[in-house]
Amino acid sequence: MTFGNIASFLIALQPNYRNKVATHVSLPLSEDMKIPAKVLLSWCNALRYLRNICSHNGRLYDRLHNTLPAIHHADEELLEASSENGDKKLFVYFIAMRHTVMSMSKESKLFWNNKLQKLLEESCRYQVDLVHYGFSER
Numbered sequence: 001m002t003f004g005n006i007a008s009f010l011i012a013l014q015p016n017y018r019n020k021v022a023t024h025v026s027l028p029l030s031e032d033m034k035i036p037a038k039v040l041l042s043w044c045n046a047l048r049y050l051r052n053i054c055s056h057n058g059r060l061y062d063r064l065h066n067t068l069p070a071i072h073h074a075d076e077e078l079l080e081a082s083s084e085n086g087d088k089k090l091f092v093y094f095i096a097m098r099h100t101v102m103s104m105s106k107e108s109k110l111f112w113n114n115k116l117q118k119l120l121e122e123s124c125r126y127q128v129d130l131v132h133y134g135f136s137e138r
Contacts, residue, residue: 003048010041025103033074035099042070043096050093062132064088069096078136089134 001009010018015037022037029035035043046069053060065088071079075095079087101112123130 003044003051007041007044007048010037010044028103029099033072033099033102035072035103039070039072042068043100045069046093046096047100050090060090060133061128063090065090065093068092071095072099075099087134089132091134 010021013021018037018041022035022040025040026034046067049065049067050060052058068088069092071087071092072095078095079092097112101109104112122128
């Protein structure tokens with residue numbers, strides 16, 4: 001399923017079924033990291049938006065975004081430390097993806113962690129300033 005399909009599917013569900021999906025997705029997570037249905041739906045919409053930018057050759061660098069993922073209560077401190085307008089930059093999508101990956105199987109976690117490590121290595125090699133993506137200067 002595409003992000004668009006998943007978001008449309010979640011929107012079409014009655015709230016109690018949407019809650020069941022979120023509960024199922026959150027099974028491997030600790031109690032304080034559980035993903036509420038409303039937040040999960042927001043993440044699906046936001047990741048669909050981000051995917052569409054990438055697939056249509058849009059830029060992600062030094063850009064403010066308008067379809068933003070909801071912030072999980074566990075990540076509010078992370079945003080306080082991010083750069084100016086950090087809540088509208090790419091960093092917030094990485095936060096949402098982090099939670100999504102945490103709820104996946106071990107194999108999927110390893111796959112995505114390797115991808116993120118390669119992305120970090122590439123950004124260092126090309127001297128990309130991650131502050132332009134909303135990351136903290138620390």
